[in-house]
Amino acid sequence: MLTQIDHARNGELTAEMQQVAVQEKMDPDTVLSRVKEGSLVIMTRHGNPPVAIGEGAATKIAAHIGDSMKYGLAEKDRLLAKRRTSFDWEGQMELAFDPDRPRDFCPMEGPCSMCGNTVPYR
Structure with missing residues (x-):
């Protein structure tokens, strides 16, 4: 099973990354780039929309x-x-x-x- 960062490192824009781009009002390529470099993490939970945490995202870790x-x-x-x-x-x-x-x-x-x-x- 590949993670979001694995997909990003392969240059693949996932459905979750696209959804995060819409939610965060970010360009999809920016999401892909930030996930690839590790400055943005996408958390997915069964039955809930993906959530971005990190650079440029509304959700932050304290x-x-x-x-x-x-x-x-x-x-x-x-x-x-x-x-x-x-x-x-x-x-x-x-x-x-x-x-x-x-x-x-x-x-x-x-x-x-x-x-x-x-x-x-x-």
Whole structure:
């Protein structure tokens, strides 16, 4: 079984890469290139649309978490976690690094285009 990066290294634009290009409003060749170099990862889950994580994608991994204390972000991280658990959408957007981008991808009521039906809504 080939992975997305295997396909990209073979120069093959997969259906998942094409779907991510549409979702992320990116050129398909850019998606292919970023997957090939490893700066963009495509996560697929059975029954849900593929999700891109990395350069140019709306979904990010909190890689800064280890530096929260070092750079004074610990309080911001705590506030963001609190707002997530209380389903405070606007509060999360206020704390986002780029508040406009998530608004384009996640509706205020489900299902979320990134999470499918896995995220509960009020």
